[in-house]
Amino acid sequence: MTTTHLRIDRERCIGAGMCALTAPEVFDQDPDDGRVLLLPAEPTAAHRAAARMAAGVCPSGAITLGEPETGGS
Numbered sequence: 880m881t882t883t884h885l886r887i888d889r890e891r892c893i894g895a896g897m898c899a900l901t902a903p904e905v906f907d908q909d910p911d912d913g914r915v916l917l918l919p920a921e922p923t924a925a926h927r928a929a930a931r932m933a934a935g936v937c938p939s940g941a942i943t944l945g946e947p948e949t950g951g952s
Contacts, residue, residue: 883927884945885934887917892941901936902929915941 885905894913898906904926907916922930934942 883930884921885917885930886920886943886945887915888941888943889914891939893939895938897936897938898933898942901933902926905930906933906942 892914894908894915896908896913898915899908902922905918905922907918908914909916931944934944
């Protein structure tokens with residue numbers, strides 16, 4: 880089973896909130912500046928589809944999906 884690892888770029892985020900609306904179990908918005916907050920970096924299987932959809936609808940491209948990073952420094 881493959882896991883989905885999410886990364887966010889808060890500097891790129893414009894605070895549209897599409898991620899939090901699409902996948903509220905995975906994303907939230909910072910109450911101070913409105914930019915994306917990532918709840919779990921690796922969403923559960925039940926939330927992966929919503930997380931992928933949220934990444935796709937993000938107008939600024941601030942959310943990326945990939946494989947979890949392993950080892951290294």
